[in-house]
Amino acid sequence: MKNISDIIEEYLKSTIQNRGDDPLEIKRSEIAKKFQCVPSQINYVIQTRFTLEKGYQVESKRGGGGYIRIIKVSPHDHLDLLDQMIQIVGRGIDQLTAENIIIRLFEEKAITKREANIMISVMDRTLYNANISHRDEVRSNILIAMLETLKYKELS
Structure with a gap:
């Protein structure tokens, strides 16, 4: 059964x-009314499921005439997508965000299902025996190395 956030x-x-x-463009209160939930539920959905690594840009304006604007962003090509994802990774990245990046690469057909599975397997927090900040930094370095490698085609 789906929960309200999924719906x-x-x-x-x-x-x-x-x-x-x-x-x-939506009004948070109107969507909340439609789904009979609190407006903060709408915030939660937008903040967790409409992120840049998932391919969305979100803008908001507060106040009486306020709105939330959600834009589906599409890179020009796979090279642009890989560059965008490298920018998002930065100097440290948590496991969930790393997995979201990999899933987006698969959905955009920049990587195969097998490559996605391999990449996700090495993002698992249990593989890094370190404190959180160091673990996120190591994960970031590994993910960036994989993304940089994907930017170049194999030479036969």
């Missing part, structure tokens, strides 16, 4: 898809 996410994604290239 809201599904609704927003289908609405975005139906709009084509046009950004989706």
